[in-house]
Amino acid sequence: MPPIARRWYPDPVSQVPIHPGLFTLPGDPRGPRLLAARCPSCAGLHFPAGETCPYCGTDGCREEAIGAEGRLWLWTAVRTAPPGYRGPVPYGFGVVDLPEGLRIVSRLASAEVERLREGQAVDLVIEPLFTNDAGDEVLSFAYAPREAR
Amino acid sequence: MKGGRAVHVAGVGLHPFGRFDGKDVTRLGQHAVREALAEAGVGRGGFGAAFCGTVYTGVAAGHKVLSGLGLSGVPIVNVEAGCASGGAALSLGAAAIASGQHDRVLVFGMEKMPRGIIRSSFFPPWCEEAGLSPAPAYFALRARRLMLESGVTREHLARVSVKNHANGVDNPFAMFRKPFTTEQVLASQVVCDPLTLYMLCSPNEGAAAVVLSCEPGPVGPPVRVLASVLRSHRPGSVLGEHTPMSGLPGAEPPTPTETAAREAWEQAGIDPRDLDLAEVQDTDSGREILSVEELGLCERGGGGRFVEDGVGERTGRLPVNPSGGLLSKGEPLGASALGQVVELAWQLRGSAGPRQVEGARLALGHTVGRGANASVVVLGR
Structure with a gap:
């Protein structure tokens, strides 16, 4: 019996976050969340999470996983890749109000500005934005309009 | 200025705003400095300190300008405050005169901007990779908010651009001197909806200089600096020019x-309703409307109505950017605020030629940008 030809399997694509500590990774039991931080003194939330509160200067802010969904406040679309950007164009860009009490600047999963509207429900997605020089898929966050999915 | 000696604009100089290949930023600055010193009748030993506003020029920018003219030896302070760099330099110079520290100072600013969308060392690299850094997109979000909350329409945005480009036709120091129609502005390429190409200013090159003195200068009716205020942001607003990734909802x-303007009215002892003209930040046409609202030149939420009523037209009650603004001049960061001051000095002297606002006695200059920094200047005669 002839030897079985060895089949070639691609290496499983590895995925890396665009920056550590911004959001939960695929497989996290909490689901897609942004990693914000809450101040122990003024209770204000901020993102990305840092040790010190940007509103009152208190140390010891605690991480909170938030932002699974929100409401769109403001939006536009970027049509020309800005310097340093490594994802596709056009892409949506906007401000989302989170029910936890935070306004987030975010990429939007839709660049169809004429279909976006104030108060529209949006959901957080953690998805590949580009492939880096090492061949890894680089994950970033965006908000996707619920109706458009 | 309140609580100190009078501060006079004793001489002004301006290098045109545009693109000048083969001419380095030091020479641009020297052109403006020489003009201002000549007009003030001042040479080496004639000023006690120099303040230079610039953003992209690098180490010892002001020193290079003055070294090349044989004018070094005095303290030279280089100031970076984003779009308000020239205003920051002016506030330091004005304070030095008002306090009696110096009798005359030189204030100048210059810039040679990189081409295209401005790359800034402000953002961490991941923000740029993730597409969260482009300035026009932030401009567009602020314009969208004006559409939601201030009754601003796309036509209003276009009309601001039409006004400023029409004004710029008469300004030999402006980069763009071609008039546009509302239809042309609306039909130009969409950069970041609702903003089209002709609603956005172009980063460019230029320089401006003023000599401040405790006494009037030799040229024209005396023009005084009544207020020169710099302020930074307070935390919380997601749309602030400090471009945080997040902010708080609600109040x-x-x-x-707003905080710089309040302090400026106090410092100058004026009512902003008495202003005869204003040069305000118009990096995009939405920004001009927002500037007018934030300065209190109309009520909050009244921006659409302000444009609709033609208040800021050259023939209106309060001409806004009669120079053509940054939309027609272009924006060389370090020079833009002092470029306004030079223009306002000409207006108050009655020497602004076809751009002249008749009988102008009280004038406002305003810039705001990265940092965040905002500068408000009041000049009077």
Whole structure:
């Protein structure tokens, strides 16, 4: 019996976050969340999470996983890749109000500005934005309009 | 200025705003400095300190300008405050005169901007990779908010651009001197909806200089600096020019423009309703409307109505950017605020030629940008 030809399997694509500590990774039991931080003194939330509160200067802010969904406040679309950007164009860009009490600047999963509207429900997605020089898929966050999915 | 000696604009100089390949930023600055010193009748030993505003020029920018003219030896302070760099330099110079520290100072600013969308060392690299850094997109979000909250329409945005480009036709120091129709502005390429290409200013090159003195200069009716204020942002607003990734909903803190304006009216002892003209930040046409609102030149939420009523037209009650603004001049960061001051000095002297606002006695200059920084200047005669 002839030897079985060895089949070639691609290496499983590895995925890396665009920056550590911004959001939960695929497989996290909490689901897609942004990693914000809450101040122990003024209770204000901020993102990305840092040790010190940007509103009152208190140390010891605690991480909170938030932002699974929100409401769109403001939006536009970027049509020309800005310097340093490594994802596709056009892409949506906007401000989302989170029910936890935070306004987030975010990429939007839709660049169809004429279909976006104030108060529209949006959901957080953690998805590949580009492939880096090492061949890894680089994950970033965006908000996707619920109706458009 | 309140609580100190009078501060006079004793001489002004301006290098045109545009693109000048083969001419380095030091020479641009020297052109403006030489003009201002000549007009003030001042040479080496004639000023006690120099303040230079610039953003992209690098180490010892002001020193290079003055070294090349044989004018070094005095303290030279280089100041970076984003779009308000020239205003920051002016506030330091004005304070030095008002306090009696110096009798005459030189204030100048210059810039040679990189081409295209401005790359800034402000953002961490991941923000740029993730697409969260482009300035026009932030401009567009602020314009969208004006559409939601201030009754601003796309036609209003276009009309601001039409006004400023029409004004710029008469300004030999402007980069763009071609008039546009509302239809042409609306039909130009969409950069970041609702903003089209002709609603956005172009980064460019230029320089401006003023000599401040405790006494009037030799040229024209005396023009005084009544207020020169710099403020930074307070935290909390997601749309602030400090471009945070997040902010708090609900009541927003006053913007740096609002806090600088309040302090400026106090310092100058004026009512802003008495202003005869204003040069305000118009990096995009939405920004001009927002500037007018934040400065209190109309009520909050009244921006659409302000444009609709033609208040800021050259023939209106309060001409806004009669120079053509940054939309027609272009924006060389370090020079833009002092470029306004030079223009306002000409207006108050009655020497602004076809751009002249008749009988102008009280004038406002305003810039705001990265940092965040906002600068408000009041000049009077």
